[in-house]
Amino acid sequence: MSPHVGSKTLLNKLTSVKGDRLRLFIRAVCFTVAIVAIWPVFPDSNSLLFIPSLSTFVAIASLIGTRTFHAVTWLGLTIGVIALVRHRFFCRWICPVGFCVDGASKLGKRLGRQSMRAPQLGRWIVWLTLGGALLGYPLLLWLDPLAIFANIPFLVQPSSRLGTLLPAIGFVAIITLSIIWPQVWCNKMCPLGAFQDLLFPARRFLHSIVAKRSETDNKRNADLIIARRTVLSVAAGAALAYATKPARAKTSHSIHPPGALDESQFAGMCTRCGNCLRVCPSGIVKRDIGQNGLLNLFTPTLHFENDYCREDCIRCTEACPSGALVRLSLKEKANIQIGLPRVNMNVCLLGDDRECSACKRWCPYDAIRYFFSEEQYSLVPQIDAQKCNGCGACEAVCPTKPLKAIVVQQNPV
Amino acid sequence: MNNPINRRDCLRMLGYSGLAAGLGTVSSRQLFGQDVGESSGFQSSVIETHKVQSNKNAAVLVNGKVIQPRRELPVLDTTDVLVVGGGSAGVVAAIAAKRAGVNVTLVERYGHFGGLWTGGLVLLVIGHIVKGGKQVCQGIGEEIMRRLDKLDGAIIDRKASSNPTVDAEAVKYVMVEMIEEAAVKVFLHCWGVDAIIDGNTVRGVVFESKSGRQAILAKVVIDATGDGDVFAAAGASFEHRSHNVGLVSRIGNLDRVNKEKANGSPQPRRLGSPTPIKGINWVNLRGPEVDGLDVATLTRMEMNHRKFIWNNIQKNRKIPGYESMYLVETAPQLGVRITRVLDGLKSVTLADLKAGTKFPDVIAVGGSERGEHGEWQIPYGALVPVKTDNVLAAGRCICMDIRMADLVRLIPNCFVTGHAAGVAGAVAVTDSCRPRDADIKKIQKILRQQEAYLG
Numbered sequence: 001m002s003p004h005v006g007s008k009t010l011l012n013k014l015t016s017v018k019g020d021r022l023r024l025f026i027r028a029v030c031f032t033v034a035i036v037a038i039w040p041v042f043p044d045s046n047s048l049l050f051i052p053s054l055s056t057f058v059a060i061a062s063l064i065g066t067r068t069f070h071a072v073t074w075l076g077l078t079i080g081v082i083a084l085v086r087h088r089f090f091c092r093w094i095c096p097v098g099f100c101v102d103g104a105s106k107l108g109k110r111l112g113r114q115s116m117r118a119p120q121l122g123r124w125i126v127w128l129t130l131g132g133a134l135l136g137y138p139l140l141l142w143l144d145p146l147a148i149f150a151n152i153p154f155l156v157q158p159s160s161r162l163g164t165l166l167p168a169i170g171f172v173a174i175i176t177l178s179i180i181w182p183q184v185w186c187n188k189m190c191p192l193g194a195f196q197d198l199l200f201p202a203r204r205f206l207h208s209i210v211a212k213r214s215e216t217d218n219k220r221n222a223d224l225i226i227a228r229r230t231v232l233s234v235a236a237g238a239a240l241a242y243a244t245k246p247a248r249a250k251t252s253h254s255i256h257p258p259g260a261l262d263e264s265q266f267a268g269m270c271t272r273c274g275n276c277l278r279v280c281p282s283g284i285v286k287r288d289i290g291q292n293g294l295l296n297l298f299t300p301t302l303h304f305e306n307d308y309c310r311e312d313c314i315r316c317t318e319a320c321p322s323g324a325l326v327r328l329s330l331k332e333k334a335n336i337q338i339g340l341p342r343v344n345m346n347v348c349l350l351g352d353d354r355e356c357s358a359c360k361r362w363c364p365y366d367a368i369r370y371f372f373s374e375e376q377y378s379l380v381p382q383i384d385a386q387k388c389n390g391c392g393a394c395e396a397v398c399p400t401k402p403l404k405a406i407v408v409q410q411n412p413v
Numbered sequence: 414m415n416n417p418i419n420r421r422d423c424l425r426m427l428g429y430s431g432l433a434a435g436l437g438t439v440s441s442r443q444l445f446g447q448d449v450g451e452s453s454g455f456q457s458s459v460i461e462t463h464k465v466q467s468n469k470n471a472a473v474l475v476n477g478k479v480i481q482p483r484r485e486l487p488v489l490d491t492t493d494v495l496v497v498g499g500g501s502a503g504v505v506a507a508i509a510a511k512r513a514g515v516n517v518t519l520v521e522r523y524g525h526f527g528g529l530w531t532g533g534l535v536l537l538v539i540g541h542i543v544k545g546g547k548q549v550c551q552g553i554g555e556e557i558m559r560r561l562d563k564l565d566g567a568i569i570d571r572k573a574s575s576n577p578t579v580d581a582e583a584v585k586y587v588m589v590e591m592i593e594e595a596a597v598k599v600f601l602h603c604w605g606v607d608a609i610i611d612g613n614t615v616r617g618v619v620f621e622s623k624s625g626r627q628a629i630l631a632k633v634v635i636d637a638t639g640d641g642d643v644f645a646a647a648g649a650s651f652e653h654r655s656h657n658v659g660l661v662s663r664i665g666n667l668d669r670v671n672k673e674k675a676n677g678s679p680q681p682r683r684l685g686s687p688t689p690i691k692g693i694n695w696v697n698l699r700g701p702e703v704d705g706l707d708v709a710t711l712t713r714m715e716m717n718h719r720k721f722i723w724n725n726i727q728k729n730r731k732i733p734g735y736e737s738m739y740l741v742e743t744a745p746q747l748g749v750r751i752t753r754v755l756d757g758l759k760s761v762t763l764a765d766l767k768a769g770t771k772f773p774d775v776i777a778v779g780g781s782e783r784g785e786h787g788e789w790q791i792p793y794g795a796l797v798p799v800k801t802d803n804v805l806a807a808g809r810c811i812c813m814d815i816r817m818a819d820l821v822r823l824i825p826n827c828f829v830t831g832h833a834a835g836v837a838g839a840v841a842v843t844d845s846c847r848p849r850d851a852d853i854k855k856i857q858k859i860l861r862q863q864e865a866y867l868g
Contacts, residue, residue: 352682353659353697355539357819358785361763372657372701377721379657379699399783 023092027099034096038150040278048150051096052273052321055146056080057126057195062141062322065133065269066261070323083196091186091193097145097174098186098193104175105182116181122194124233129191131237137248137268139237141322142298145185145192147271148174154274162289167272167298241268244295254292254301255339255390255410257285258309259317259326269324272298276316276325282307284392285316302338304392304408309338311364311391334365338390339408343381348405350379359394359406368394381406486619486628490598492518494838495631497605497618500528501824502808502831503637504588505553509835510635511595513859515842517835518629519592520603520620523746526588528639530824531581532746534661536688536695539576540780540823543788546574549778552865553591554828560587566689574784580689600629605638608647608804614847615647615803633838633848634804637831640706641753641810649755649801654815656751658711659700660718663741664726668692675734683725693741698722698748705749719743750809750822757812758849759794761821764814771868774853776833776860778868779826782819789820790868793853796834802847807834829865836860 037047049072052058059076063069082089091098105115125140132139141147154168174185186193248264257276260266277285277300284307285300292301300316302309314333317325328336341359349356350370359381360368367387370379390408398404470484494510496503499521507519529535538558541550548555558577561568567583570576592599600620607619609628617630636643641651667684668691685696698718703710726740759772761779772792779789795812796805806812807830809822820826836859841848844855857867 350699353699354686355537355697355699355819356782358782361816361819362786370657370699370702372699374701377698377725397785399785 026093027102030094031096031099034149035152039153046279046315046318048275048278049319049321050075052144052147052150052271052275054079054090054094055144055192055321056083056090057129057192058141058144058147058271058322060195061129061133061138062269064130065136065138065265066323066326068323068326071327072321080195080199083199088193088196090196091190095145095192097149097171097190100171100175101178101183101186104178108179108182111179113180113182115187116184118181118184118188120194120197121189122191123198123229125189125191126195126198127230127233128237128240131234131239132241132268134234134238135241135245136265137241137245139240139268140191141268142270142272143191144271145174145190147273147321150273150275153278164274164277164287166289167274167287248295253410254288254296255408257300257302257316257325258314258333258336258338258389259320259328261324261326266324267295267299269322270299271322271324273321274300275319275321276300279315279319281313281315282310284309302392302408304395305404306396308393308396309391334389336389337385337411339392340385340388340390340411341383341392341394341406341408343383343406344403345380345405347400347403348381349400350381351405353378356399358397358399362393362397363388364391364393365389486626489600489620489624489627489629490518491630492516492598493631493842494518494633494635494835495520495618495629496635496637496835497643498522498528498637498639498808499526499588499599499601500637500639500808500827501530501554502639502827502834503528503635504592505557505828505831506635506637506807506835506838507597508553508591508595509832509863510839511597511835512863513836513839513843515839516598517595518598518600518631520600520605520618520629522602522604524601525585526592527581527584529746529748530579531584531588532744533748534581534663534695534742534744534746535697535748535824536581536661537576537578537686537697538824539782540820541825542574542576542784543781544784544786546784547788548573549780549788549866550825550828552829552832552860552863554825554832555864557584557587557591557828560590569687569689576783578686578688578695583689603627605642606646608634608643610647613648613801615643615801618643632803632842635807635831635834635838636804636810637807637834639752639809640749641755641806644755644798644801644804644806644810645753647798647801647804649798649804651756651810652754652815653704653706654751654754654818655702655704656749656818657699657701658703658705658714658750659698659748660714660722661698661744661748662696662722663688663693664696665693665739665741666737667694669737671734671736673734675732678733681729681732681735683729696722700748705752711747711749715747718747751815751818753810754815754818755795755806755810755812756799757795757806758797758799759792760812760814761789761791761795761817762814763816765789766817766820775867776837776853776856777826777829778866779820779829780823782823788868791826791830791833793833793837793851793856796830796837797849802849803841805834805838805848807831832863832865833860836863 034051037050053072053075056076056079059073063073079090125143129138129140148170151168152171154164178185245264261269284302286303287298288296288301290297314328317328345351365387367384369382371382373380392408394406395404395408398406470482472479472481493515494517496507496519499519504526507517511517523532542548561583564583568577568579603620603622605618606621608615609617615634617628619628645651683696685694688695722743729735730738766789772790774793775790776793777791808827811830813821837851837856840856841851
């Protein structure tokens with residue numbers, strides 16, 4: 001008897017009627033841990049990163065999309081390895097969303113609702129996304145349940161901005177869906193669950209090595225069908241990513257947090273988990289609420305009206321689970337360009353020869369100089385693009401109202 | 414003397430001169446003050462030469478070199494605290510020291526008080542507020558502002574979180590009033606040209622005036638020259654910086670701009686901002702970044718700026734609706750911003766401003782340009798030269814990180830460092846110690862008694 005079969009027996013025992021209470025207990029514990037992790041209970045521990053990083057879906061898509069093994073990729077991969085051994089182990093024992101969906105589904109059933117016959121949407125989401133990831137643009141990564149779960153705190157945090165609240169409604173939608181059609185999210189739609197299903201052939205392959213069993217023709221046919229669909233949907237994903245590339249590169253005029261991937265990738269790689277918004281000590285990260293088209297909806301953008309991107313902070317890059325924000329050292333951050341400020345001399349106090357030196361004084365990188373223009377007979381601020389990293393200190397401190405004379409804009413390069 | 418009443422008095426005086434020589438003497442004293450030689454006549458009376466320094470010791474050419482011979486200088490005055498420079502820092506320093514109970518002499522190179530605030534026509538007072546509209550400039554500086562409040566047409570925009578604008582003549586008047594009330598001894602038209610030193614210790618200052626070269630001896634000298642003329646002459650180390658040198662002007666008839674006519678035409682730039690006088694704006698000019706100590710540069714700035722200001726007004730007058738606008742005046746004093754910066758025991762730094770550093774030897778709190786940041790403390794060490802003794806810096810030439818220059822040089826920030834230097838000088842005199850050894854607790858206590866804000 002192999003150790004695998006032994007573990008199976010043990011798990012079978014645990015999941016028997018007797019074990020239901022134990023499972024409920026463990027899931028409740030996991031849910032509690034997850035809530036604590038996503039809540040700002042330990043603000044400096046970066047515990048926020050933990051839950052969205054557990055998603056195998058995000059980890060693999062990020063691995064393919066960015067061609068980089070991120071510091072937290074191993075978390076998602078571990079869950080993937082477990083899925084190879086035990087089918088949907090994560091869903092049944094750990095997933096905090098699944099726990100909530102189960103509760104909602106039970107309520108739905110009690111209300112007389114029945115699950116819906118639906119296609120395996122989740123698999124399509126996975127293949128499309130991975131297909132897109134091959135071209136660096138994982139199309140539907142934002143449907144990851146753990147990233148949606150990470151938005152829950154925004155539901156209760158008082159916020160004037162629609163952008164912070166709206167993505168959190170994703171979780172409410174999943175729960176509502178589960179009441180109306182019990183279990184439909186977990187079984188048919190969830191890309192993280194479906195991803196584990198898709199590891200099924202691999203699992204069987206492992207089984208065949210372990211048990212040395214031959215496969216039946218039926219199963220082989222089923223594999224073929226899966227294989228054809230897989231190839232088609234991956235190709236569709238890649239094609240979509242390719243087709244939207246020129247549009248994507250143009251759509252966003254906003255500034256993303258430091259370390260953000262290229263404009264053509266960022267909207268896809270971003271899971272919209274909201275971690276960067278919540279760790280930012282300056283509160284300058286806000287969500288796009290459609291200013292830059294549908295593709296960029298709810299992605300993080302920087303707003304420097306009141307504060308700037310601190311020279312001693314890299315927290316958003318550390319809190320990103322998908323690598324949409326590349327991890328930076330403080331030194332690296334000083335040398336990147338988040339954006340580049342432009343001066344509107346019609347608004348700038350120097351244009352009217354008034355006494356102001358705010359932007360020059362507050363620039364942490366000493367990148368602003370005032371040059372005397374003989375022609376204008378006045379001072380003109382000039383920005384040294386080599387020194388400037390677009391932190392927005394100049395914009396934050398600019399005293400003109402209602403328009404700021406100096407505004408950080410997306411770097412044209 | 415164009416005053417007809419005086420002339421009539423004089424004629425009458427001349428008529429009675431044969432009868433009463435004494436009467437004539439009394440009258441001429443009333444007219445000229447006490448330093449005029451006693452004479453029976455009025456116009457072009459002969460003044461006894463011994464009262465004015467003779468030119469016996471003129472510079473001589475020796476082998477093509479100009480040599481200034483050694484000579485003894487007359488001592489004009491001996492005092493406890495000598496304040497050099499009657500600008501916003503110097504006037505406050507003199508009043509503060511006098512109120513702290515020592516003898517004070519104030520000398521000023523121009524004929525009026527206020528320095529760049531009045532002579533430079535820098536009428537907008539920025540630097541007294543911080544984030545949230547809190548006013549950090551208190552003490553004697555605030556007393557000046559309150560006196561301006563009471564005068565008609567002396568100050569506008571005196572409300573929380575806004576920067577007021579003053580009338581230069583009102584400021585000159587209020588400063589004379591306060592200096593006289595405090596009974597500070599004053600010499601105007603005196604340009605401090607040299608320090609009197611004894612090793613590393615300053616004993617007084619040499620002045621050049623129409624009365625010639627004279628000395629004033631003092632126990633403590635406060636360098637409120639803005640350019641650090643005294644500490645530099647005394648051999649203290651400093652940083653010599655360039656900054657923008659401009660020239661302020663005032664323009665008039667802005668209340669007569671024909672708005673209907675002007676509607677649609679481009680709004681002219683450099684219209685400046687309103688002053689307490691109706692229809693008159695003051696217009697700033699930043700100018701190029703140059704060496705404000707170089708006389709050839711200063712000359713060029715004066716001439717170029719005046720040409721530009723005049724031509725700019727003519728250009729603006731061509732804009733429909735603005736035809737009646739005119740140039741009231743250019744400032745008598747050139748707008749030099751920063752020149753010498755003292756090497757002090759401590760420095761006012763931008764890093765400390767950002768960190769909100771609290772100093773145990775805080776003697777003043779500075780404000781922001783437009784309330785865009787919080788208050789920042791100024792340590793006593795920033796006024797004290799590294800080595801040289803008996804001299805304290807006040808105003809824009811205190812020790813600072815150059816990125817703080819545009820805050821340190823603001824008028825209210827000159828008030829507060831002047832206030833601190835005055836009190837510190839008085840404490841050093843009272844306790845017979847060097848200013849660097851002055852009891853900081855005592856300085857802080859007196860500053861608070863004089864209603865200064867120290868955070």
